[in-house]
Amino acid sequence: MNLIDIAAIYLFALKNITLVLLALLLFFALDDLFIDAYYWLRRLWRGLTVYRNRSVFNEQQLFFRKEQPLAIMIPAWQEVGIVGKMAELAASELDYENYQIFVGTYPNDPETQHDIDAVCRRFPNIHKVICARPGPTSKADCLNNVITSILEFERRSNIKFAGFVLHDAEDVISSMELRLFNYLLPRKDLIQLPVYPFATGIFNFTSGHYLDEFSEMHGKDVVVREAIVGQVPSAGVGTCFSRRAILKLSEEGDGLPFDVQSLTEDYDIGFRLKKWGMEEIFVRFSVTDNKLAAFAERNRSRSKTDGNVVCVREYFPETFSTAVRQKSRWIIGIVFQGFKTHKWSSDWKLNYFLWRDRKGVISYFVSFIANLVFIQLFLLWLYQLTSENSYNFLSIFSDSQLVVTLLGLNLVLFLNRMVQRMIFVRRYYGIGQALLSVPRQIWGNFINFFANIRAIRQVVAQGDPRRVAWDKTQHQFPTVSERSLGSSLGAILLQQGIISEIQLDYALEHRMRGERLGQAMLRLQLISPIQLAEALASQASVECRIIDPFKLESKPIVQFPERLAFKYAVLPLGIENGFILLAKESALSPVAQGAIERMLQQKIRYVICQAGAVTLGLRYWYKFDLTCNPEHQLSQWCENGTITQSEAKTLREQYFSCQLLLGEALLQASLLEPAVIHQVMLGFDYDSNIKLGTYLVQEQLISEQVLEQTLKLQHAHQKSLQQLFTEFKNISCGLETP
Template structure:
């Protein structure tokens, strides 16, 4: 059967699309791979010189009194399912008395207030702050209300806190965290500890891909960033600031020094970490292990469905890539400029990945055309063929790193699973990039920024509360 002109035209169009998509994706994939490979080389160099070894903290040092009082900020809206576990575990894990958990709640969220009050009991280390504005506002707005309460308490009792530590409502803290942060703030103005996503049996693909990404980022990328002396972004959990630095950032923002957190920003924690560097402060990313070898990190369950994961990651891309560019501009230092480019490449990555998967569809259609007697794909040019070989080698290199870091923290099975989860992570990145772009466009049209928070149902400390035979040390790796 002779092919019709329409089919011939369609095949010719697919051949053109194949060539352009191959050239576009190969170029940008190689450019991104060079960027990642530079970080890999820095990390390998640090390893060879012994500068990537995790520090250690003794059991006695982990429970020693702090040099000064610590204020722990937690913003909570609609968190009745998890906030009780967070508070009760923190109060039992942290043996020090010189800290206060400031929990920001809303008057129209009585369930969260009740759960927090029940978990806190009469413990004076918990202070529930209820604002006048109904929720939800933005997370930064809630944190600013907490900061106002902190300043009022300092004036009322005539004592000033030494540090401000940020956490989320679903976090499970490590017993040594306060001691590690307190000790590090003697030589720094901001300290970030690792985040360790917990594996979820009911969500091995979506929930599991967070473990892959955070493990590699917090064991390599941020280690390199710290070694280069670049600004460290705050993750919003497990991060501590000196009281003086928080006050300086608050005065920088105006409003009488009462609002250190940018209420109009979707990633106020990320921005806060970068502002420390711009204020002349010193930032550190620390990896510390306790006597049992467990990593001093914040443990939490991350979104378990594609929809919630896309919503969360789109907020990160919107805040870091789009708002970060608008609000912070570009740094002049070489290391800071490099890291800003890496932070803001999320939208471009989504486009390149989308083109890559579109290429898979085009190749399938061309193969089908070839089987049907029509002309299929055209031969590749030597240059393009060489570029594709480089892409494949880079992909294998990335798989090796992903496998190695995930295996080190979660075991061989999860290491192998991390490679199988790459397509899932790519799909979420594509959809999140698209959603972030539309959200940014809507904000340019004047739409107000809202707290598009993630709903939380499970908590890593819940087995402890239920009486399961799990050790606190094992849960705080």
């Protein structure tokens, strides 16, 4: 056999392979064309009918819906330096108050636990959950442990979460996400937001192909899927389940809502909920205020509407091997495990989308081989173009009408495919990324092909797709916020030279149960109230201002709602530079600050004042308790020579420092944990005539006996001026304080 014979056999085989590939590519392209046509025709029809007679619904209407308790679930295995930042960012940026974050960790992952502990110390609504079994288990197993902890928290705080939100450790959450979930609950049982990966360098095709795929999938494909069949696959992040859905999943799973053997438990849940007749929705909701889309792309060529969609943002793998590993896990979970679990349904429309989910096993191979064939045909064309008296190898293709027809149709549909992808990438990322999506598709085909190979090898090796182990992807978290946990109070006081290491250790050792470090230092007279206020202000990066709560202007106080003053423990001081100025004894969270500004429809600024000043000011101005003002008695003692001005100042500081709110008393008595108290404060109606203690008893959070015990503790801590004077004189005379 000579070279010409080999070339002939090669060309004959190449022609037949090309015919088969062209037929398969045409079949898959027509499948995609149907989705394209349905999307654009539906969009046109809704634009002419539905949206024409409907008023514009913007984010301002989300604020009028009362906040329901929501729980955010985050599974974490070896997420040091990742999940802590994510939880802190969420607690700092979310434009919502009534939520708790539960982070699932493992007993054999102390580094991640330490990371979470640092965040929990500052934010009372973040909780660390330690799974029963050492890691790594599956993501589903971790989530089951988290849900158990959430239900236990419900029993302790006597609340019921309306929604359970699923996120990963590396997610950057939109500030309006929870408000959108709150608006749709409980009418919807599964709510899915779009996911938009962060764009990296223009030459980073591996991570870039993710943003191409997600832009088209969550901009068009899932929209069509929901419209046709009413079923939405969860993306595993940015998914909210209703309480009804979680309880039904727990009931059917014998207490385990998530399938611990599934690598894509989120995908699985969407089908189970649909089978039970529950409502699912994929939401593309855009905000008009750019400040509420702080982490969106800022390219000028992006869509002003779709570019501000409420979504989840995260970084995706940047190396070939990590991308293949992640996608092979998706293929195993969706295709192999999905088929073994669900097979086909009785609904032909749902079966169509099941087919689209599973066709990747074939289409990834076809696309990869088509690329290889295309390269060979290109090289043959290049040879004929550049060589004189060359053999016309391509004539065997051009002489076949079937080949020419298939090539023409596929070329048109391929161009359509590129245009469609560019349209949806441009909407969120701009024209630059849209143009890059064309070459990235070829690289994406290679990644998908090798991910397919790896998935098949794993399934064959195990013999059962449900036995394939959880292959976790390493995550990274972007630097997206200037806020940080900052230094601890003890570290600040040490740095300022106010206390020594020995004094700090002494305060920690002699701190009462539930007492904050600053309160302990004041009680032990290691620091002054002014020093504490300055340290807290430094920690929060705000101004420190020492105030006299009894000599404030009455107008700002009268104009400021009492319920806001007591709910957030703030005292209005007046207007400065167009801002309402508030005094607070500790840091005011960004979430609380945003809530106050929305309710007042005006910007606010706060300063940190000395301990007790706000507590006494609230009683004096809003409860008209004139007896809480010590100035008259102190002046009398100074006038008759009982004490000096210096001693009066000391007594005043002690009197201010010993003020204790009921919530603080509950903490010191260890009767309610900080997270429960935080949740109680969110649910308590400060406009009602019911006192907080009575509310706690009514909600069965504490008993009458416990309330009485707590009030005694509060009164014991809040010593009267006469008691402080007696103790002061006894100490001055060298007598033991009774």
